[in-house]
Amino acid sequence: MEAPTKNLALDLVRVTEAAALASARWLGRGDKESGDKAAVDAMRKSFAALDIQGTVIIGEGEKDDAPMLYNGEKLGSGTGARVDVAVDPVEGTNLLAYGRPNAISVVGVAPAGAMFNPGPSFYMKKLVAPWEARNAIDIEAPVKDNLLKISKALGKDVDDLTVFILDKPRHAKIIQEIRAAGARIALHTDGDITGSLMAVDPRNEIDVMMGTGGTPEGVLSAVAIRIMGGAMQAKLDPQKADEKAAIIEAGIDTRPVYSVTDLVKSDDLFFAATGITGGSFLGAVKFSGRGATTHSLSMRGLTGTVRYIDAVHDFTRLMKVSNVPYD
Structure with a gap:
């Protein structure tokens, strides 16, 4: 490169x-x-x-x-x-x-050559947190487990955490799980790049960003997260049958979990x-x-x-x- x-x-x-x-x-x-x-x-x-x-x-x-x-x-x-x-x-x-x-x-x-090319993938599941929680996040673990580990890494109680999540029907179950865990929620109608940046910006009150948003937005967010030193995991999460079919046709595997360094391969x-x-x-x-x-x-x-x-x-x-x- x-x-x-x-x-x-x-x-x-x-x-x-x-x-x-x-x-x-x-x-x-x-x-x-x-x-x-x-x-x-x-x-x-x-x-x-x-x-x-x-x-x-x-x-x-x-x-x-x-x-x-x-x-x-x-x-x-x-x-x-x-x-x-x-x-x-x-x-x-x-x-x-x-x-x-x-x-x-x-x-x-x-x-x-450094950026992950999403091809026909439109949607991606994401989990973003500050650098201090880099060893605490696991996008495949239950919501409550992630919040408990992130809160410990940040030196906070779970009920002190604020989670950014898009207010979409696909997130209804996750929102219930966040509330059940006792964390606070900042619901936004749009803008998950902003949410990702908030989660790694020490000036902001957001501690965690989670949920499914755009794959392009995930890669763009990863550029900033890698620079700022935040923690991120992502996984392709097609939302419609035609998107899933296009991904399969392109030979893309939806199973891998991507880190920020997978999404952007350069400093x-x-x-x-x-x-x-x-x-x-x-x-x-x-x-x-x-x-x-x-x-x-x-x-x-x-x-x-x-x-x-x-x-x-x-x-x-x-x-x-x-x-x-x-x-």
């Missing part, structure tokens, strides 16, 4: 900032396709300015039938390091469309995220009369550096030097 030759972390923040600024105009307008398209267009134009030879390994379009940065698409100027790219221009399109918290724009980059990683709608993770895009403020997260794997970035954007000046549609 060819390693990137420069620190791309701050360049990627500019990509997610552009996507967040463009899509935030669609907050609460009930049109997730237009909000997603605005983010995709801005992200694609921003990537064109980067000296990389990028290939999209993780894109959202095929699963969501949305405007896409599609799998296999080439990004960047065509010069520089060859890299795998994982993108989610709007993680939480429904959150954006209906003005709900925690929609974010996300990008991850790894050396070419030479870069990750960026920018808040769109705000919430408990990253602040919202806030527009003023002449520009906007954004709140972002930037990470580099080789150094383990994690930056939280507040930026003030002056559209009058910015649009003189950028072809990205901020306004």
